[in-house]
Every structure is written in C-alpha cells, then in structure tokens.
Amino acid sequence: MKITVVGTGYVGLVTGACFAEVGHDVMCVDNDESKIAMLRRMEMPIYEIGLQELVERNVAGKRLHFTTSIEEGTDFAEVIFIAVGTPPGYRGEANLSYVEQVGRTVAEHMTSYRLLVEKSTVPVNTGMQLKRTITKYIEGGLDFDVASNPEFLREGTAIEDAFQPDRIVIGVESERAAKLLREVYDPIVKKSGCEFLVMNIASAELTKHASNSFLAMKISYINAVSRVCELAGADVEQVAHGMGLDSRIGQKFLNAGVGYGGSCFPKDVDAFIHLSDQLGYDFQLLKEVQRINQNQREHMLQKIKHELWVMQDKTIAILGLAFKPGTDDLRQAPSLYFVPQLIEARAKLKLWDPIASDNFKKLYPDLTYCDDILDCAKDADMVLILTEWPEVRDLDLKKLKKAMAVPVVMDGRNVFDPAEMHRLGFIYHSMGRP
Numbered sequence: 001m002k003i004t005v006v007g008t009g010y011v012g013l014v015t016g017a018c019f020a021e022v023g024h025d026v027m028c029v030d031n032d033e034s035k036i037a038m039l040r041r042m043e044m045p046i047y048e049i050g051l052q053e054l055v056e057r058n059v060a061g062k063r064l065h066f067t068t069s070i071e072e073g074t075d076f077a078e079v080i081f082i083a084v085g086t087p088p089g090y091r092g093e094a095n096l097s098y099v100e101q102v103g104r105t106v107a108e109h110m111t112s113y114r115l116l117v118e119k120s121t122v123p124v125n126t127g128m129q130l131k132r133t134i135t136k137y138i139e140g141g142l143d144f145d146v147a148s149n150p151e152f153l154r155e156g157t158a159i160e161d162a163f164q165p166d167r168i169v170i171g172v173e174s175e176r177a178a179k180l181l182r183e184v185y186d187p188i189v190k191k192s193g194c195e196f197l198v199m200n201i202a203s204a205e206l207t208k209h210a211s212n213s214f215l216a217m218k219i220s221y222i223n224a225v226s227r228v229c230e231l232a233g234a235d236v237e238q239v240a241h242g243m244g245l246d247s248r249i250g251q252k253f254l255n256a257g258v259g260y261g262g263s264c265f266p267k268d269v270d271a272f273i274h275l276s277d278q279l280g281y282d283f284q285l286l287k288e289v290q291r292i293n294q295n296q297r298e299h300m301l302q303k304i305k306h307e308l309w310v311m312q313d314k315t316i317a318i319l320g321l322a323f324k325p326g327t328d329d330l331r332q333a334p335s336l337y338f339v340p341q342l343i344e345a346r347a348k349l350k351l352w353d354p355i356a357s358d359n360f361k362k363l364y365p366d367l368t369y370c371d372d373i374l375d376c377a378k379d380a381d382m383v384l385i386l387t388e389w390p391e392v393r394d395l396d397l398k399k400l401k402k403a404m405a406v407p408v409v410m411d412g413r414n415v416f417d418p419a420e421m422h423r424l425g426f427i428y429h430s431m432g433r434p
C-alpha cells in the first residue's frame, strides 16, 4: 500500500520507516531541505536506536523514499499522515500552523480522493478545523476524509513501540477512512496482537492528551510524595515499590526525581489545560501537576546551593543532558533549566552525555564537554546527575570518588543506593530518600 508521511522528525521518520519495514511503499516529506539531504546520504537527523539500519534496509528495498516536495507527496499516495511539530504557543496552546499549512498545501494539489491522518498531537476539534481548511482550498467537488491517529511511541524505544504498540487508536468519520487505516495497520496488528480501536475523531484526539497528562500526573504525584518523604524521614523508592505492587497502580512512572521533560509531557499538559479552559473547564489538577514539576527543579537547585554554599568557581560535573536516556532530544530537558542557573552563579561546568552533547553544543558552544564520565568528574566539587544513562548506573564508584576533588553527588534521578554511597564516603543527596 502507498503511504505519504509529512514531517520526518522523531515521529514521522520512525513511522515512515516502520511502515516500509512491514511492506508498504512510503514517501517521507519534509520542508527542511537539510534533513532530506542528510537522509538521502543515509545520515540520520535524529538519534533513535536501530533507526539507521531500518532506514538503510528499506531505502535499499525501494520501499522508502524522501522528498521536500509536498506536491510529490500528495500525488504519491491516497493516505497522507501528518507528523509535523505542534510546539507550544505563547500561552501554552498548541501551535497548529504547521498542521494547517500541510492541510492547505495538500488541498491545493490533490486531484482525487485523499485521506489526511493527524498523527501529530493536536487539541480536540483540530480534525474539524482541518476539514474546514481543506474544503476551502480544494478544487471543487473532490472527495476527502480527515482522521485522527495519535502516536504513543516513546523516544529511546520508538521502533519497538511502533511494532509492539499497547494499542492503535484511530478516529474516523467514514467507513472508507476506517478501511484504509485498517489496511495500513493490518501487518502490525496481526504481528503484535494489539487492540485496534476505532472511535470518533474528537475521542481519538482527546485520548492522546488525556493519556500524556495522566502519565505526567503520576510523575508529579510521586514527586510530591517524595517531598513528604524527605520531611518525614521515609524513602520514596520503598514507598513507590509498595504502591506499585497494587495492580490498580502499577510500578511504571513512579520514579521520583527532577521531574519530567521532553517534547511531549510539558507541552501536552499545557495544551490540555489551555484547551479545557477554552471549552469552559478549569483543569486545576493539571495546573498543580505542572507546578509540582517545576518545583522539583527549584528544590534540587536549592539543595545544590545549600551543599556548595558559594557556587562561584566550584566545578560541577553534569552527567546527562538529554531529557531521558536513549535520545539526543533536549526539548524541555532539566539540563536546560540547571545549566543557565549554574552559569549565572558562576560555577565552572563540565558536561557529559553519550548522545546529546552535539545538540547541546549548538546552544552552549563555550562549555567544557567530556567524552568520558571520569574525565568529566575529574577535580569536580560536585557531580550532578540529570539523566539516568546506563553508563551512569554502571559507574565504578570507587574510581569516581578518586577522580573528584570533593566527593559530593547530587542525584536527580535516584540512580544510586544512599547507604552504599555513604559507606563509600560520598556526600550523597537524592530525591525523597533519607
């Protein structure tokens, strides 16, 4: 089956390559010429485990093509997925200008029936707006459908998630659209055995926002509990374990730390609050989720200040810049909160990240970047852990202590065991643990 995917970012490129892998013929479109040029040279514009091999295999198999021309993409296939960015606008609302632009351009160039599928995360009723836009720009009388197919993949495990999804959600208004999307997903549904849920467009759009906001809420909940643990002398890791064994709660997303970041949770919670406001509901619960998240960072900064007292000229080794392990994505990463704060306090920074350093260098070219964790920690007055990369978990702690000027570890991800750290002679601070 022929498929066009517009937007070759973290979602579009993975989706396009995975559709090709299951046998479809896929055209990936992006208006960023440098991205398409890189892809044509078989260089990946983003880091995702297994992506390079997947793209190479499917380009060689002539099932995956790249273009900057939306006209070509519109001609190529009946089904067109929209996977462009929906970044936060000025007041937290989703910026839908890229989605609108794609809808308009497809409408101007289509010459027969097309199904436009929103894969980008969009507020409820975007489907309706997209339909109005297409109707306005289309050559008289052509038939089309709009559908919603929210994406739930996670950076770091995106390919695995695409082939083994927990569920596939589609929102449609016609049997024709449902049939086409069943055909698109048939190989994945058959192989993974996942549920294929068909609902109306508004419900599909809302399923995405409601899911992401719920996960963010779970993180903020355990972070709030971690603050009480600190005050009460309890250990949040033990509390979370005890809670998570209840099958109604579950262990996942109960990790206390410096809070969530990334390209989705902060912006999707913002957008859901904004959307609810517009619809007439004041979603106070989600406002608190955001406040707790921001507060965790400020709380950690206070701990750093308290421990170092005078920050000027102290060397701080930051381990982890990406918002989570397995990605080079820096959007809303905690590092982007801490680095400017620590620079302002005139601390000397040394930075380590196995994948995201190059992206960080574009923002802060003059800082010191290290390829090796122990080099980074050498002569440091403090190690600050912001991303729980496996390389951090596997650190030889004795060597770490030896490398540092003063063995102070500020652990924003609760990677190490406090008792073990104290036994080894570290001054160790983490989140919500005695």
Ligand SMILES: NC(=O)c1ccc[n+]([C@@H]2O[C@H](COP(=O)([O-])OP(=O)(O)OC[C@H]3O[C@@H](n4cnc5c(N)ncnc54)[C@H](O)[C@@H]3O)[C@@H](O)[C@H]2O)c1
Pocket: 006, 007, 008, 009, 010, 011, 012, 029, 030, 031, 032, 035, 070, 083, 084, 085, 086, 098, 101, 102, 119, 120, 121, 122, 151, 152, 153, 154, 155, 263, 264
């Ligand atoms: N990143 C994730 O983990 C994730 C997961 C689920 C859903 N989402 C959602 O998916 C959407 C895309 O996210 P992303 O992380 O892939 O974004 P991204 O910024 O990595 O990619 C978006 C791509 O769209 C391209 N683009 C923008 N306007 C275009 C146009 N008019 N024509 C062609 N290409 C255009 C950009 O050049 C860019 O390459 C967002 O709505 C996001 O919320 C993201």
